[in-house]
Amino acid sequence: MTFRPLVVGIADLRRNPGTRRQFTESVELSGLAISSASVPEGASIDVDLELESLSNGLVATGTITTPWEGECRRCLQPVQSRSVAKVREIFEPRPVEGETYAMADDMVNLEPMVRDAVLLALPLAPLCDEECRGPAPETFPTGSVIEVEETEDDTGPGPVSDPRWAALADLDFEPDESGE
Numbered sequence: 001m002t003f004r005p006l007v008v009g010i011a012d013l014r015r016n017p018g019t020r021r022q023f024t025e026s027v028e029l030s031g032l033a034i035s036s037a038s039v040p041e042g043a044s045i046d047v048d049l050e051l052e053s054l055s056n057g058l059v060a061t062g063t064i065t066t067p068w069e070g071e072c073r074r075c076l077q078p079v080q081s082r083s084v085a086k087v088r089e090i091f092e093p094r095p096v097e098g099e100t101y102a103m104a105d106d107m108v109n110l111e112p113m114v115r116d117a118v119l120l121a122l123p124l125a126p127l128c129d130e131e132c133r134g135p136a137p138e139t140f141p142t143g144s145v146i147e148v149e150e151t152e153d154d155t156g157p158g159p160v161s162d163p164r165w166a167a168l169a170d171l172d173f174e175p176d177e178s179g180e
């Protein structure tokens, strides 16, 4: 039988709704890739969660840190970095497809949730450096890339967002200090 580090016994949590337990594990998962980046084979993904039992389910809150490798979209050089995904996901005996994850009475398999979080955290357009100008900036200027400029007299709530970038903004899992 294969050791599955993301299958977690939760009988103790289920007995007392509202109780919490930390779950920290480093795991290797294969086959995690999107067109622009992938998790190297054998690389460790750090799963750091708090599991809290609900009256009829479980909520997992925390971060999933994944190493990735890809190609800089401007200079095409190899890039390696790490991304942190913040997660807050619900597990229940009768999951809603696309919204919650499945669990059993006394155990839960966190792997599908971790896989989803890793895939969402991989960069759609990796850069070796924010300042990268590509291999031939004169011939192939990168001026079409939208840059956020900071101004002294900016009194607004923030830069006006381009709707085309809204989908990308949804993928922003940078930790924020404000909490939930």
Ligand SMILES: [Zn+2]
Pocket (backbone or CB within 6 Å): 072, 073, 074, 075, 076, 077, 127, 128, 129, 132, 133, 134
């Ligand atoms: Zn580059």
